[in-house]
Amino acid sequence: MNNIGQAIHLKKEILVRIIKAFLSDNFEKNTRLIPFDMRPKGIEVPYRCCVYKERAIIKDRTIAGLGFPIEEDDETVSLSDYAKQALERTEINNRHLTVLQAACKGCATNRIYVTDLCQGCVARPCQSVCKFGAVSIQNGKSVIDNEKCKKCQMCVKVCPYKAIVKISVPCEDSCPVGAVKKDQTGFANIDYEKCINCGKCISACPFGAVHEKSQIIDILKAMKSDKKVIAMIAPSVVGQFPGNIYQLKTAMINAGFDDVYEVAQGADITANTEAKEFTERMDEGQKFMTTSCCAGYNQLIKKHLPEIKPFVSDTKTPLYYTAEIVKKDFPDSVTVFISPCVAKRAECYENENINYVMSFEEMGALFIAKQIEITACEQTNFVKECSKQARRFGITGGVAESVKSSLNDETIIKPHIINGLNKESIKELKTIAKCGECSNGCNIVEVMCCEGGCIGGNATINNLKTSQKLIDSFADSSEDIKKIG
Amino acid sequence: MEKISVKVCTGTTCFVMGGANLQELHDLIPRKYGDKVEVSGSPCLGLCSINWEYSKAPYVKVNEAVVNEATVEKVLAEIDKQIGNN
Numbered sequence: 001m002n003n004i005g006q007a008i009h010l011k012k013e014i015l016v017r018i019i020k021a022f023l024s025d026n027f028e029k030n031t032r033l034i035p036f037d038m039r040p041k042g043i044e045v046p047y048r049c050c051v052y053k054e055r056a057i058i059k060d061r062t063i064a065g066l067g068f069p070i071e072e073d074d075e076t077v078s079l080s081d082y083a084k085q086a087l088e089r090t091e092i093n094n095r096h097l098t099v100l101q102a103a104c105k106g107c108a109t110n111r112i113y114v115t116d117l118c119q120g121c122v123a124r125p126c127q128s129v130c131k132f133g134a135v136s137i138q139n140g141k142s143v144i145d146n147e148k149c150k151k152c153q154m155c156v157k158v159c160p161y162k163a164i165v166k167i168s169v170p171c172e173d174s175c176p177v178g179a180v181k182k183d184q185t186g187f188a189n190i191d192y193e194k195c196i197n198c199g200k201c202i203s204a205c206p207f208g209a210v211h212e213k214s215q216i217i218d219i220l221k222a223m224k225s226d227k228k229v230i231a232m233i234a235p236s237v238v239g240q241f242p243g244n245i246y247q248l249k250t251a252m253i254n255a256g257f258d259d260v261y262e263v264a265q266g267a268d269i270t271a272n273t274e275a276k277e278f279t280e281r282m283d284e285g286q287k288f289m290t291t292s293c294c295a296g297y298n299q300l301i302k303k304h305l306p307e308i309k310p311f312v313s314d315t316k317t318p319l320y321y322t323a324e325i326v327k328k329d330f331p332d333s334v335t336v337f338i339s340p341c342v343a344k345r346a347e348c349y350e351n352e353n354i355n356y357v358m359s360f361e362e363m364g365a366l367f368i369a370k371q372i373e374i375t376a377c378e379q380t381n382f383v384k385e386c387s388k389q390a391r392r393f394g395i396t397g398g399v400a401e402s403v404k405s406s407l408n409d410e411t412i413i414k415p416h417i418i419n420g421l422n423k424e425s426i427k428e429l430k431t432i433a434k435c436g437e438c439s440n441g442c443n444i445v446e447v448m449c450c451e452g453g454c455i456g457g458n459a460t461i462n463n464l465k466t467s468q469k470l471i472d473s474f475a476d477s478s479e480d481i482k483k484i485g
Numbered sequence: 486m487e488k489i490s491v492k493v494c495t496g497t498t499c500f501v502m503g504g505a506n507l508q509e510l511h512d513l514i515p516r517k518y519g520d521k522v523e524v525s526g527s528p529c530l531g532l533c534s535i536n537w538e539y540s541k542a543p544y545v546k547v548n549e550a551v552v553n554e555a556t557v558e559k560v561l562a563e564i565d566k567q568i569g570n571n
């Protein structure tokens with residue numbers, strides 16, 4: 001198993017233990033014991049220098065699992081106090097990520113570095129190509145002055161011996177908007193003004209340093225109260241668990257939810273509304289429209305790409321419509337979105353119809369803690385069946401496809417798909433916004449923040465290939481969108 | 486030579502803890518070993534419920550040997566070991 005795999009495994013195990021502690025007769029004590037249960041006295045230390053360090057790190061990860069920021073921990077507060085505070089908490093805030101900075105230690109800072117392979121050649125192309133005068137020759141070898149270096153990597157490109165390398169910091173490199181930086185002290189910091197909550201740093205960090213601040217305790221508390229707790233499952237949930245989604249519904253009810261809705265239900269509304277809006281905009285002479293379902297993309301628009309606003313569809317997300325329906329059906333309920341990614345936490349925070357978010361990983365942990373075998377569950381139907389197109393919303397291309405299928409004349413639409421936000425695709429979007437049209441003549445621009453779509457989200461359990469296959473086969477057995485009322 | 490039987494656990498715990506990614510064994514094993522090895526999915530092998538043992542999930546059984554925290558590589562290594570032993 002690679003490092004990333006092990007880090008995810010560890011995070012999930014901690015979640016299971018937190019949930020088990022909550023369900024036990026002594027939540028506070030059993031939470032305090034999590035690091036000791038996981039690394040008991042005398043154990044062989046799997047990753048770090050000593051058992052104490054390992055426990056300290058497990059404690060930090062547990063803090064995130066309880067829903068608190070790790071950065072603010074001053075080490076004097078015990079896990080039992082955190083557990084107590086989590087129980088007393090009545091509100092969550094709009095910061096959804098937290099960094100376990102102790103894990104950043106192992107990771108060098110982002111810089112350009114001359115390796116031993118430098119031959120001290122006479123040509124010295126590295127020195128002449130550098131526009132910033134950052135390369136000098138000391139003892140016959142090239143040396144880079146980090147104060148002057150702008151990381152343009154020209155020297156890396158010209159060195160005939162490939163002796164100069166860029167040392168990467170995975171979290172920094174993965175962030176499409178430059179919101180994560182390792183500061184002078186060597187710790188990664190997230191600039192929340194810039195952060196679009198895409199979750200790419202969570203997936204990228206080999207030390208598993210970036211965590212979602214979990215709302216699992218808040219949800220478990222709601223389940224214990226006499227309020228109804230209603231789950232809304234993202235279309236991308238198909239293939240993330242064993243069994244089919246009708247068995248999943250039963251399993252979720254056994255796990256403590258009072259009812260379960262498919263967000264695909266809202267996706268059908270989104271598709272139809274968006275198709276109407278698209279036709280209107282084209283009739284008005286607009287050159288293109290861009291979709292507005294992806295939470296990461298919506299935050300990108302808000303924080304970094306306001307110029308594209310006039311082209312963004314006003315249609316709401318599938319989750320928006322679904323939550324509206326749920327609150328109508330159950331006015332006093334607590335609603336929980338079951339999510340493939342952290343970005344949706346930001347969307348939900350802004351929508352008063354949605355109370356909490358539970359990631360796929362967290363739901364998996366809940367099933368494990370409650371020992372629920374999904375494949376052994378009966379099937380429970382949904383009140384409303386959804387279309388094949390809606391059920392493919394979580395796969396790149398699925399949104400544009402469903403808008404197309406909802407149109408009376410399908411030939412008027414030409415989709416351009418942005419499969420994953422990164423520095424290049426953001427540049428492309430900026431150009432499209434500036435020109436007011438797509439250079440390739442396309443008239444609908446679908447943007448998915450994650451490669452592959454929602455099934456590539458940071459909190460998914462299954463890999464892209466398998467989950468896409470499973471969604472496709474489920475969608476194929478569903479009705480066409482034109483037949484869904 | 487007896488056929489080697491590989492059972493990939495698809496119970497909830499194993500699936501969530503990383504077993505989802507073992508699905509490729511179903512393509513890989515027949516390709517690599519032909520009919521010398523038989524691979525199938527299995528409901529919960531009962532290993533995850535033994536006192537916190539879920540932390541070692543996902544599990545795969547290669548004949549009677551248990552591979553814990555299973556990865557594709559670990560499972561293939563166990564098969565190779567047993568084929569060598571036979």
Ligand code: FES
Pocket residue numbers: 494495496497498499500528529530531532533534542543544
């Ligand atoms: S789920 Fe695999 S052993 Fe129980």
